[in-house]
Structure formats: structure tokens, C-alpha cells
Amino acid sequence: MADGPEAPETLESLQARHRKEQRDLVSRITQKKRQASKKTRKGVNDECERLEQELNERQARELSIFNGENPDEEPALGQEEDAADAEEGQANGVAEAVENLTIDTGQSQGHTPEQNAPKKKKNRAKERLARRAAEHDALVAQAMVEAANMPDxxxxxxxxxxxxxxxxxxxxxxxxxxxxxxxxxxxxxxxxxxxxxxxxxxxxxxxxxxxxxxxxxxxxxxxxxxxxxxxxxxxxxxxxxxxxxxxxxxxxxxxxxxxxxxxxxxxxxxxxxxxxxxxxxxxxxxxxxxxxxxxxxxxxxxxxxxxxxxxxxxxxx
Missing domain, CATH: 3.90.70.80 (Cathepsin B; Chain A)
Structure with a gap:
């Protein structure tokens, strides 16, 4: 009997594969740079930048295709942030609603301007960038440890x-x-x-x-x-x-x-x-x-x- 069709890749497995590819690339780049001499360092750095760019572009394209988007079509202005905000919208919306609640104790006249001022809206774009930077640093650290344990x-x-x-x-x-x-x-x-x-x-x-x-x-x-x-x-x-x-x-x-x-x-x-x-x-x-x-x-x-x-x-x- 012929085997059934291969199960489609889920979002979780796609993201897991992308993380593994990034770890493997960082490990490969680290090893190349450790082996480079002064004369070959520029060429090695250029090659490493090209490999990193190619991986990022391919993974972005795969994610776009998974989401049913056309990877060759330029996203509208603000569309990228809107999509990311939507992922955090529900959880952050509830949290902000709770934070903005006030209890009327009959002493509202005594509130200071600072207490009555609205909460400052979080910069979600900066938070996302910070998280990605932290994840990248963690991958680099892990790859350096792996490279240090590899034979020279x-x-x-x-x-x-x-x-x-x-x-x-x-x-x-x-x-x-x-x-x-x-x-x-x-x-x-x-x-x-x-x-x-x-x-x-x-x-x-x-x-x-x-x-x-x-x-x-x-x-x-x-x-x-x-x-x-x-x-x-x-x-x-x-x-x-x-x-x-x-x-x-x-x-x-x-x-x-x-x-x-x-x-x-x-x-x-x-x-x-x-x-x-x-x-x-x-x-x-x-x-x-x-x-x-x-x-x-x-x-x-x-x-x-x-x-x-x-x-x-x-x-x-």
C-alpha cells in the first residue's frame, strides 16, 4: 500500500525549524571566523553576512507563504506592525484595561495630577525588537559554546x-x-x-x-x-x-x-x-x-x- 500524503508543516514546526537553522548558521559562522586569518578575514566576513542575509530572506518568504501571503508583494505601510500588534492585542488589551481601572472611594477630589493621568502606552515595536535581540544574543552565546567545544x-x-x-x-x-x-x-x-x-x-x-x-x-x-x-x-x-x-x-x-x-x-x-x-x-x-x-x-x-x-x-x- 502506498504511503499517505505527507502531513503539512504546522506553524510550531516551521518556527522550530527556523530556530534550528539559525543556531546551525551561527555555529557555522563562528567556526569560519575562528579559522580565518588576517588576510582572509574580510572575505570570510562578507561570506558570513551573505549567508545570514540569505537565511533571513528565505525564512521570511516561507513564513509569508505559510500565512497565505504573496512574498513578492510589498506590504502596505504599517501592515507589518499591525500584524504583530494583533498577536499581542488580546493579552495586552486585558492587562491595560485592568491597569486603567480606578475605584471611586469618594476621595477623587484629592487625587494628584499624576494619579489622574492616563497610563503611558507601551511601545510594542521596541519590545518586539528587544525580544528578538535577546533571542539572537542567546543563539550566538549557545553557538560560541558549541564552537569552543569543537575540535580545532x-x-x-x-x-x-x-x-x-x-x-x-x-x-x-x-x-x-x-x-x-x-x-x-x-x-x-x-x-x-x-x-x-x-x-x-x-x-x-x-x-x-x-x-x-x-x-x-x-x-x-x-x-x-x-x-x-x-x-x-x-x-x-x-x-x-x-x-x-x-x-x-x-x-x-x-x-x-x-x-x-x-x-x-x-x-x-x-x-x-x-x-x-x-x-x-x-x-x-x-x-x-x-x-x-x-x-x-x-x-x-x-x-x-x-x-x-x-x-x-x-x-x-
């Missing part, structure tokens, strides 16, 4: 990575986390080992003075462009668009670009992971073993707040 993945990864350096006779050269890290790390390896930045193939750029990482970007793009069938299966967009991103933007590089660079420079690229695994990317059968040239990179997943990162691993002299 960044420090753990760096510690584990350093434990493998001695085995391979390397030491880390920190590379700036700016989207060019893979190419800058390869450039550092090629230069410090005296291999030079000129690839085995002819780079098509006409610019004489380029940053080192830019030469490496062009070398990767030219190799892929010259051998499109070898790389088309890895792409999710047209070749021309992908090559433009490699040459002219700060788009991150990955395994495909390392494959292209190994072939372009005729070197073996060794990528060390924190668990001790080493990915060996060969230059290809036609140049494999040529002068037995190789370079070393370190791959990090947690050490930088914006995501994956590559450092150069220089040979210890």
Missing part, C-alpha cells in the same frame, strides 16, 4: 602535516590564499629548484613582464587548449569560458590544472596531504622520467577560511 581542525591539520615533512625532507613555504595559491606554489617550486618558469610548450601570451603565478596560469591554459579532448570530461562549462577563467581571473586551480602543468613543465608533481598520502601526478609517458624532475606541494582543507589551499614544500638543504 585548522591546528590539527597543520600539526599532522608538519609530522610528515621530515620523512620527505621538506619544509613549508606559506603561499598567499588569494585564489592563485596553486599557481604561485608551483612557481615557487620551479624557481627555487632552478627549473625556471618557461614551459616545454610555447606560452601564447605577448606580455613580457608577468607575475610568476601568471606565467604558470598561462602554461596550464595553453596545454589544455592544445589538448582539449584530454580534459573535456573534467569541465562543466565551455572550453573557451574555462580557459578565460584560468588566464584572466583568480579562479582556483585543482587536479586538472596540476595534470596540465605536469605535462607542460615535464615534471612530476607530488601533493602531500595531512594524512600522509602523496598524490603523484606524472608528466606523461612521452616525458616520464626526463631528468627525474619533481616538485612538492602541500594540500590543506581546513587551514584557510575560504576553502582548499596549496602551499609550496621546499626541499631542506
Amino acid at each position: 581542525l585548522r591546528e590539527q591539520e597543520r600539526t599532522r602535516m608538519a609530522q610528515h615533512f621530515g620523512k620527505y625532507g621538506v619544509e613549508v613555504k606559506e603561499i598567499r590564499a588569494d585564489g592563485h595559491c596553486l599557481y604561485a606554489a608551483v612557481a615557487d617550486q620551479m624557481e627555487t629548484q632552478g627549473l625556471g618558469l618557461k614551459p616545454r610548450i610555447q606560452v601564447k601570451t605577448q606580455e613580457a613582464k608577468l607575475p610568476d603565478y601568471k606565467w604558470v596560469r598561462c602554461a596550464a591554459a595553453d596545454l589544455i587548449e592544445s589538448n582539449p579532448d584530454d580534459f573535456a570530461g573534467f569541465m562543466e562549462e565551455p572550453l573557451e569560458v574555462y580557459l578565460q577563467k584560468i588566464r584572466e581571473t583568480g579562479e582556483w586551480g585543482g587536479h586538472m590544472e596540476l595534470m596540465a602543468l605536469a605535462r607542460s613543465y615535464g615534471v612530476r608533481i607530488n601533493v602531500l596531504h595531512s594524512d600522509g598520502r602523496v598524490d603523484k601526478i606524472e608528466p606523461g609517458d612521452n616525458v616520464k622520467g626526463e631528468d627525474d624532475k619533481e616538485i612538492w606541494l602541500g594540500y590543506y582543507r581546513h587551514s584557510h577560511g575560504l576553502g582548499e589551499h596549496y602551499n609550496s614544500l621546499r626541499k631542506v638543504s
